[in-house]
Amino acid sequence: MEFALSEDQRMLQDSISGFLKDNASLDTIRKIADGDAEAKAGLDAGLAEMGIMGLHVPEMMGGSGLGLLEACLVQEALGYTVAPSGFLAATVAADLLPNYQEDYPRGIADGEMVFGLALTELSSRRDGAGVTVDNGRLTGTSLLADVPDGATHVLLADTSGSFHVADSWSAEPMRTIDRTRTFQQLTFDGTMAETSTQPDAxxxxxxxxxxxxxxxxxxxxxxxxxxxxxxxxxxxxxxxxxxxxxxxxxxxxxxxxxxxxxxxxxxxxxxxxxxxxxxxxxxxxxxxxxxxxxxxxxxxxxxxxxxxxxxxxxxxxxxxxxxxxxxxxxxxxxxxxxxxxxxxxxxx
Structure with missing residues (x-):
C-alpha cells in the first residue's frame, strides 16, 4: 500500500501553491497587513475564481466533493504564504451543514454565500462572553470570530455546544499580533437563528x-x-x-x-x-x-x-x-x- 498523495492531490496542491506564489507575494501580504482593501479584494477574487470555497461541498450540491485531506492541502498552501482567506470558515460550514440544510452548501459552492466562523467559546470563554439561545433567538457575544470581508452568514456555537447560522450581527474589529487576518467581536441581540443543530464535536x-x-x-x-x-x-x-x-x-x-x-x-x-x-x-x-x-x-x-x-x-x-x-x-x-x-x- 502506498501512503502518499495521489496524482490529483499533488496537482491540486501545486495549482494552489502556484497561484499563491504569483498573487500572494510578501509585498502583497505587507499591503494587506497595512489595511490595503484593494490588495485583499484582488486576492480574494482570485481564490474564488479557483473554486476552492466549494471544494468540500458535496458534488450533488454543486461543489467539488473533495475531502478534508484535500482541504488541508489547500490550507497548508495558504499558511505557507500567510495568505488571508475565508476558506477555513467555508470548509467547516460545508462539513457540518449538509446534514441540516442544503441551501447553505449550495450557496457556498456558487459564491452567493460567504461564511464566517465563531467557535472561540467552545474551547475558552472570557467572563461575560458567550452566546445563548432562547426560542431560536441568539443573545450574547463571540470573540475572535473569523469573518471574511463580505460575509453573508456566520456559523457560531452557543454555550451548550450547539451550532447556529445567523445572517445578521453587530461587529467590532479585534486586533491581534497577526495583521494578515482580521478577527471580530460579534454581538447578537435577540437575533433569530436561521438554522440550529445539535452539539457536534x-x-x-x-x-x-x-x-x-x-x-x-x-x-x-x-x-x-x-x-x-x-x-x-x-x-x-x-x-x-x-x-x-x-x-x-x-x-x-x-x-x-x-x-x-x-x-x-x-x-x-x-x-x-x-x-x-x-x-x-x-x-x-x-x-x-x-x-x-x-x-x-x-x-x-x-x-x-x-x-x-x-x-x-x-x-x-x-x-x-x-x-x-x-x-x-x-x-x-x-x-x-x-x-x-x-x-x-x-x-x-
Whole structure:
C-alpha cells in the first residue's frame, strides 16, 4: 500500500501553491497587513475564481466533493504564504451543514454565500462572553470570530455546544499580533437563528485540523527561509550553513516538521473515512502542530540572527501567524484535554 498523495492531490496542491506564489507575494501580504482593501479584494477574487470555497461541498450540491485531506492541502498552501482567506470558515460550514440544510452548501459552492466562523467559546470563554439561545433567538457575544470581508452568514456555537447560522450581527474589529487576518467581536441581540443543530464535536475538530494545516504551511515556509538564508549569509568568510551549529538547527526543524506533516494528513484521512479515532487524531494534530510550529518559528528566527527581527525579510508575518494559530480554537493544553475526554481518560 502506498501512503502518499495521489496524482490529483499533488496537482491540486501545486495549482494552489502556484497561484499563491504569483498573487500572494510578501509585498502583497505587507499591503494587506497595512489595511490595503484593494490588495485583499484582488486576492480574494482570485481564490474564488479557483473554486476552492466549494471544494468540500458535496458534488450533488454543486461543489467539488473533495475531502478534508484535500482541504488541508489547500490550507497548508495558504499558511505557507500567510495568505488571508475565508476558506477555513467555508470548509467547516460545508462539513457540518449538509446534514441540516442544503441551501447553505449550495450557496457556498456558487459564491452567493460567504461564511464566517465563531467557535472561540467552545474551547475558552472570557467572563461575560458567550452566546445563548432562547426560542431560536441568539443573545450574547463571540470573540475572535473569523469573518471574511463580505460575509453573508456566520456559523457560531452557543454555550451548550450547539451550532447556529445567523445572517445578521453587530461587529467590532479585534486586533491581534497577526495583521494578515482580521478577527471580530460579534454581538447578537435577540437575533433569530436561521438554522440550529445539535452539539457536534466534529465541527470543532475540523476547524482545529485546518488550523494545524495552516501552521504546518507557515512553519515549512520559515524552515525554507532559514535554509536559504543559511546558504547565502556569510560570516568569517564562510556561509553560515557550513557551521555545524546552524546545520543542527535546520536539521532539528526538519526532523520535527516532517512527522508533523504525516500526522496532519493522517488525521484528515481519518476524518474523511470516519475512523473511530478521527476526532482524537484531529485534536492531537492541532496540539502537536502548535508546539512544533512554535519551535520552528523561534529556531528559524534564531538562524536569521538579528535580521530575523527586521521587517526587511518579513519573517515576523509567519512568526505571528503561528503564534495566533497556537491559541485559536484552543491552546495545546485545552486541545489535549479534549482528546483525553474523547478517549475516556478523564475521570467524571
Amino acid at each position: 466534529s465541527a470543532l475538530a475540523a476547524a482545529r485540523l485546518l488550523i494545524a494545516a495552516d501552521t504546518l504551511g507557515a512553519a515549512q515556509a520559515m524552515l525554507d527561509k532559514a535554509v536559504e538564508y543559511a546558504k547565502e549569509r556569510k560570516q568569517f568568510g564562510r556561509v553560515i550553513g557550513s557551521f555545524q551549529a546552524v546545520k543542527h538547527l535546520c536539521a532539528e526543524m526538519a526532523a520535527k516538521l516532517e512527522p508533523a506533516r504525516a500526522l496532519v494528513w493522517h488525521a484528515a484521512y481519518a476524518m474523511d473515512t470516519k475512523d473511530p479515532e478521527a476526532l482524537v487524531m484531529a485534536n492531537l494534530a492541532k496540539a502537536h502542530l502548535a508546539e512544533v510550529g512554535t519551535f520552528v518559528a523561534k529556531t528559524a528566527t534564531e538562524v536569521h540572527g538579528g535580521m530575523g527581527f527586521t521587517d526587511l525579510l518579513g519573517l515576523h508575518y509567519w512568526f505571528k501567524r503561528i503564534g495566533v494559530n497556537r491559541q485559536l480554537f484552543g491552546s495545546p493544553e485545552q486541545v489535549r484535554q479534549t482528546a483525553a475526554e474523547l478517549q475516556g481518560f478523564v475521570a467524571a
